[in-house]
Amino acid sequence: MQAVAQPRVLRLRAVLADGGSGGAAEVANVLEELCALLRGVSPSSTGGADCPQLQDAPHPCVQLLQELWGDLGAVFARHGGDTRCMERLCRCYKHTARNCGTAFHAVVPALLPQVTSWYEERPQSCFLYVCNVCFTQYGGSVSALAPTFAESFGRMATATFRVLSASPSALLDSPDIVDDFFELCSKVLRRMPALLLESEALTTLFHCGCAGLHVQHREANRSVVSFFETLVPLCKGGEHSRVSPAGLEALLRLLTQHGAQVGGHARPRPPLRARQAARRAPRQAGGPPRAVLTAAPPGDAQLVHALLFGVAGVLPAARVRFLSSVLKMLCDIEPAMCRAWVGQALAALPSAAQPDSEALVEALFGTAHDAQSFTDAVAGAPILRAAPLCHLAPDMPRLLRSVQHRLQAEANRGRLADASHEDPSSATAR
Secondary structure, rough: OOHHHHHHHHHHHHHHHOOOHHHHHHHHHHHHHHHEEEHHHOHHHHHHOOOOOHHHOOOHHHHHHOOOOOHHHHHHHHHHHOOHHHHHHHHHHHHHHHHHHHHHHHOOOEEEEEEEEHHHHHHOOOHHHOOOOOHHHHHHOOOHHHHHHHHHHHHHHHHHHHEEEEOOOOOHOOOOHHHHHHHHHHHHHOOHHHHHHOOOOHHHHHHHHHHHOOOOOOOHHHHHHOOOHHHHHHHHOOOOOOOOHHHHHOOOHHOOOOOEOOOOOOOOOOOOOOOOHHHHHHHHHHHHHHOOOOOOOOHHHHHHHHHHHHHHHOOOOHHHHHHHHHHHHHHHHHHHHHHHHHHHHHHHOHHOOOOOOOHHHHHHHHHOOOOOHHHHHOOOOOOOOOOOOOOOOHHHHHHHHHHHHHHHHHHHHHHHHHHHHHHHHHHOOO
16 A cells, blocks of 8 residues: 555645645645545455454554645645645545544544644535544544544534624525534534533524524535434433433523523514514404514524424425424424414414415314324425515525624634633633
8 A cells, every 4th residue: 555655645745845836736636546545445354363463553544644644734734725625635534534443543633623723724614524424433432532522513613603603694605514514513412412412502503503494505404404303302301312411401491491582682673674564464353463574482483483484485395394304393292382383483474475374283283193294284285385485584684694693602702712721811801
């Protein structure tokens, strides 16, 4: 392997030293060749009586990766802004981890802090994916790595909140980061749930996820839905649950209390046209006037509202089955309250898309449904999707600004924590 790899290593070093205008493309090509070696080379035998020289020998791919460590750092230093180079760089780590199995364990304590620092400096989704791969391989199974995982995940979450709070449309403009970040969060919930459930970032992530349910990008939207598919069933707890009592308490508190006010920011006021429509709309018997957008409901109810607006036309019809699965989970956990929340969400729909709420609620909750028949009941409500909501949906810019405030608060909290850790005296002075 060394004979095959060495010419490529030398070529990589020469290109990095030259720094010509075509360097990024050449670096990406060399990394692709090295990645093929790291992905495909594996010892044909292990140490023993027949091959005593292999006893306690490192995996050749791990050995090559360690030899390249400084060169890969130089690739980031010179071409960190080149997406193609960074993707090839991260593939080297990803395929080595998958190829080497437990032998890759020795690399993780150095790899995660390095990749986390890179992500903080140049937030690209491929760095999140490397962290995801490490969680897949070792999360929850190697206790010695728990502190490393906790630090990396916390820093990556803070950096992600900083990216998604950069502008009101950042959540929509960064689908790759949304995709890989929520996939990582789902993995954390499955492998090391305490890292998220017992974190201050949980509430911010929940609100970000509710807004992310309306992201049009298919893979990003599917990752957000998958996050809720993983999060909601944890409420059940149980004898075999990996969720600690403290984590379960935090999750139940989130779903029942939070949503009205988060991070010191009050609920967003409905947009002007919504308030005008509410004043113009005739009052229903015993009920309030219709409005295009109601105030954000707490916890589960906010999630139900986001799901129903998505089903009602914010998202393509093909996504209904994914959203309805989360709605079904909520209904199974708390059917009476979920029925009320669905009714409230339907009443909040724009009048042009207002369905016969009573009939639809009865169709969903009148008889016991398995998951498929529940999905069919949601998808088979023609009135619900009678008018596309692409232009009638809740004011997305305002919703995103609300989420942006929460994300900024979380990112600022992370920056203050970092400053306090680095300089306790300055933190005390503040």
